[in-house]
Amino acid sequence: MQKKLASTMIFLLAFLFTMAQHAEDSIMFKRISDEIFMNGQAYSNLRILCKKIGPRLSGSAGAAKAVIETARMLKEAGADTVYLQPCMVPHWIRGDKEIGKAFLQNGKIMPLNIVALGNAVGTGISGLNANVIEIKSFKEMEEFGTEKIKGKIVFFNFRMDPRHINTFRAYGEAGVYRVNGPSKAAALGAAGVIVRTLSPEIDDLPHTGVTVYEEDKPKIPAVAISTLGAVELSKALNSGLVKSIYLKTTCKMLADKPSYNVVGEMRGSEFPDEIITVGGHLDSWDLAEGAHDDGTGCMQSIEVLRVFKALGIRPKRSIRAVMFMNEENGSRGGDAYAEIAKKEGKKFIMAMESDAGGFTPRGFGFTCDQTKSLKIMSWKNLFQPYGATEFTLGGGGADIGPLSELGTATIGFNPDSQRYMDLHHARTDVFESVSERELNLGAIVMSQMIYMVSQQGL
């Protein structure tokens, strides 16, 4: 009986301790939230990044300026040290505005609203004139074979499936045509590729994005056409109206250029060698301001440091806010960060990435072992008042993926996905498309999660 009483007491004490801890954490959560809603800098910083600098494709002048500007922001936010991590990046340029047109049987010309895919080769200044064949899937293309594909422009008209609630799922399904389509078509002798824009909306806005050539396949020109253009081109093809298609793109890949990740560190007071990484990618496509992709993720990561500083919270573990370079067309910054981390010999316990837009929070996805998963899950209720309630297994980000070799737990911040694909990689991804409150609420839940890991470890 004595023993039972003792164990009951221990259980009770543990329970009370947990409750008290939870109450204390929830008070800190509220302080973080109030501070960011009252004095947050993410939105005004984002305005600078988008309006003063603008597009920041790897190797561009914009990207170089963004390195300097975010280093300043990190310092002002309260980082103990700010430094650059060198990495060589691909330097792709778009060249002149692309030209696309379909010559019709009735003598008319149908203009095609196109943009070159990132990293693609150009047609050269004389352009490419060829017959076109519409393809709905790789399987269909394989069945057609070289006989029907050779010498033609392959038009991948795969519609993003609007039925998936999470638009990233549809993006994943359709994205293979943009990423792998050109080399797969080239393997069958195609002369060029047109890919339907990856957007659930039907509008006249072509979205760019990276394509990846296989080393042993011919590199052929590749462009994206707006969704409306894809619908209309398909219609014209089905009625036998199209004679041929003309494409002109002068994009090209130049020699690699030196560039940098920007790192701001706040040293941990008790376990400075346990490193928590939080970041977004600093580079963007050239067509837009890269507001949601991924200015918001960068500005939120800087805000994490700022809120710690403003509230006088000294983290027990070190926090590094990282602006990764070159996520869009090479991932060199993410690779460099992991390489350097390996040499440092510190414990990279957790890395979080925000690269799904500055929209209202839905939750987090995390990739780690079960013990860590259970620990993260035990914090879930704390996030309920802030709308970050979806805690799912599996998640991270392109830039922090390479850290997994070090056993780092990776966490992806997951905002609502409904609006992202409408403007992703398009010229509409501008500052004005970001809501200040949504951006701040994202920064709040990210800071809260970083706070938990910084104080309790993982």
Next chain:
Amino acid sequence: MQKKLASTMIFLLAFLFTMAQHAEDSIMFKRISDEIFMNGQAYSNLRILCKKIGPRLSGSAGAAKAVIETARMLKEAGADTVYLQPCMVPHWIRGDKEIGKAFLQNGKIMPLNIVALGNAVGTGISGLNANVIEIKSFKEMEEFGTEKIKGKIVFFNFRMDPRHINTFRAYGEAGVYRVNGPSKAAALGAAGVIVRTLSPEIDDLPHTGVTVYEEDKPKIPAVAISTLGAVELSKALNSGLVKSIYLKTTCKMLADKPSYNVVGEMRGSEFPDEIITVGGHLDSWDLAEGAHDDGTGCMQSIEVLRVFKALGIRPKRSIRAVMFMNEENGSRGGDAYAEIAKKEGKKFIMAMESDAGGFTPRGFGFTCDQTKSLKIMSWKNLFQPYGATEFTLGGGGADIGPLSELGTATIGFNPDSQRYMDLHHARTDVFESVSERELNLGAIVMSQMIYMVSQQGL
């Protein structure tokens, strides 16, 4: 033992039945979702409402056109019957563009970006010139008393508290100054009122909205100033720069006009006399297209009928999609609907309103007895894949409130609130601010909830 076995069997059967029912419902949920994402009409209907018709203030030509247009939409969506419910509505007009300026001690003039509050009286064509006093709370104004208020323009500079996660809470706190401020100031002899715009953003966009005069108080002119204007005016007042303020508004209330609620009914197959109401309000403020407020709620309600029709679901109980007239400045439509309902002698079991914008769903709030609450709560898991996970006690809407006398359960559809107040009652509440997917996802969860009630009762 026999008895125990029997009760176990019964329990098991009940459990299996519940599981099977859940599986069946979740299949229907998916069908509803797929149909709306693939063929939804809410977005294209909203374009018509916003771009072909535009502003729809009660008594205006726009409101009258919207009645005809939505009656057509309801018929096309598949309503068995469509009819109008007459109601007399207030007819307030804004008159000329408002003029506001502060005369400064240095001889300069500071323009004030203002709009008249809805239902307010005007200053008359000669305008109102008076001294101004800044007020932070009703308590402060009471303390100042008649002595300091008499003859002055009262400037209520109450900032919406950005710290509340749900912006409706901040709106409620600050809204009393717009709604009750003018009469409270008039009671102390004020000559006019300027209210800080109800928005969490600092920008130069004045938002209108209703003010309510008390019958026994003098009616004095009342305007809203942009948040940026409020900040600047406050600064100028605090530095003693302001000599006086001039306001000119020519708005006025005309005689009541006849108008209508628009009702589309789909008859129930088993319990036609049990009525489920789903609606939004058709009127809007005059400054904008009333896209989120409340074109989206109306279009979503029409979509509920359309998806039942498209999927060949005959509801067991009758569903009425209702476009309520005059929510913004009189609630006459909501009152008329309840009055007519009382005379009908049918059972109005549930009413749902969507009047918080066409944003991504967060959940539902419901006002009903505990038995019904538990029934609604038991459906919660079904909504999880669609992001409508916050089921909270308390909720409904202004138009369906009057039904509560009939014992009707009221449900408010609660989308994410972060962006709503930025554009609420402002000229930026236009079609372009609505995301097609967010709008559709709202229509999906609304249809799913209506489906559950229509098949299982409440």
